[in-house]
Amino acid sequence: IQMTQSPSSLSAFVGDGVTITCRASQGISSALAWYQQEPGRAPKLLVYSASILQSGVPSRFSGTGSGTDFSLTISSLQPDDSATYYCQQLNSYPYTFGQGTKLEIK
Amino acid sequence: EVQLVESGGALVHPGGSLRLSCAASGFRFSNYDMNWVRQAPGKGLEWVSFISDSGSTTYFADSVRGRFTVSRDNARNSLFLQMESLRADDTAIYYCAREVVVGRPFDYWGPGTLVTVSS
Numbered sequence: 001i002q003m004t005q006s007p008s009s010l011s012a013f014v015g016d017g018v019t020i021t022c023r024a025s026q027g028i029s030s031a032l033a034w035y036q037q038e039p040g041r042a043p044k045l046l047v048y049s050a051s052i053l054q055s056g057v058p059s060r061f062s063g064t065g066s067g068t069d070f071s072l073t074i075s076s077l078q079p080d081d082s083a084t085y086y087c088q089q090l091n092s093y094p095y096t097f098g099q100g101t102k103l104e105i106k
Numbered sequence: 107e108v109q110l111v112e113s114g115g116a117l118v119h120p121g122g123s124l125r126l127s128c129a130a131s132g133f134r135f136s137n138y139d140m141n142w143v144r145q146a147p148g149k150g151l152e153w154v155s156f157i158s159d160s161g162s163t164t165y166f167a168d169s170v171r172g173r174f175t176v177s178r179d180n181a182r183n184s185l186f187l188q189m190e191s192l193r194a195d196d197t198a199i200y201y202c203a204r205e206v207v208v209g210r211p212f213d214y215w216g217p218g219t220l221v222t223v224s225s
Contacts, residue, residue, distance in 0.1 A: 033211035035151075042201055042218055043143075043151065048211035086151055090210040093165040095141070097151040 001025050001089050005098035013106045017075040020101045022087035024068045031091035034063055034072045037100075038083045047072065048090075079105050108132040108214045110202050115219030122192050122223070128185035128202030128216055136160075136180035139205040141212060142187050144198035144221075154200070155187065170196075192223045 002025035012018050022032065030050035035043040045054045047063035050070055060075045074081055082105040087098040114126040128140070142154040155176040156165040164176050175188045185202050199220050203212035 031210070033209065035212075037151075042215035043212075044215075045211050045213050048206075048213075049209035052209065054211075054213065088151075088153075088211070093156060094167050095153040095156070097153065100150045 001028060001092065001096055003087055003089055003096050003098040005085075005087055005101050007101060008099065009102040009104070011104040011106055012077055014077055014079060016077050017073065018077065018103065019074075020072045020085055020087075020103075022065075022070045022072070022098050024070075024089055024091075027067045028089045028091035030066045031089060032063075032065065032070050033088045033090060034061075035086045035088065036081075036083045037086065038080075043086065046085075074103075077105055081105060108204070110204065110214055110216035112200060112202055112216045112219035115200065115221045117222045117224065118192055119225055120193060120223055124189045124192065124221060126187040126189070126200055126202075126219060126221070128187075130183045130185065130202075130204075133204070135178075135183040140178065140185050141203045141205055142176065142185075143201045143203055143212070143215075144196075145201070145218075146195070146198045149198075152198075156205070157185070189221070192221075194223050197221060197223045 004023045032050045034047040037043040051063045084100045084102045109131045111129045157176045173191045177186045199218040201218045202216045204214040206213045
């Protein structure tokens with residue numbers, strides 16, 4: 001299953017909201033997770049089952065979607081949201097990742 | 107506190123072998139499926155391998171199948187990745203990650219260990 005994220009990069013100001021999309025090449029129900037990776041760090045789980053927020057993740061992050069189309073929305077951007085974001089399908093092996101979306105906070 | 111710590115990364119020649127380890131603590135290791143994920147320098151994440159909680163089931167990415175094997179020692183809370191016939195495109199940071207039952211996401215990751223394949 002191929003996962004296609006868009007955009008590959010974006011920039012926004014503190015306080016803005018942004019949306020990252022992820023499209024699966026075939027239906028994956030709601031078996032999708034989103035991760036945040038800061039430079040030099042391991043990925044951090046944000047959302048799983050497409051829309052369930054991982055414990056401890058700020059409510060500014062939200063995920064939606066099912067089937068083939070998914071999105072991650074970050075509202076009220078903060079400086080430490082600057083990172084690369086990845087989607088991952090967990091419907092079947094191999095558990096493929098999207099190519100990543102690099103978010104720059106201006 | 108859940109902790110995963112990888113070790114064993116090194117510089118190895120093409121065609122060589124390497125064994126990575128992942129030490130787990132802070133949770134009942136034997137209850138969790140585990141995965142290896144890698145990231146080539148400046149690139150995205152690539153899932154590499156899965157092993158079930160008992161070790162009885164394993165899966166591999168096409169890019170490593172037949173060259174890598176995964177195992178675990180639940181008595182020692184350890185996960186392993188045996189890598190053979192290494193190639194330049196295996197150069198990456200290798201992460202071990204815990205998989206949870208609900209939704210199957212990877213909720214904890216180690217800091218990673220760097221494998222460099224170069225002559």
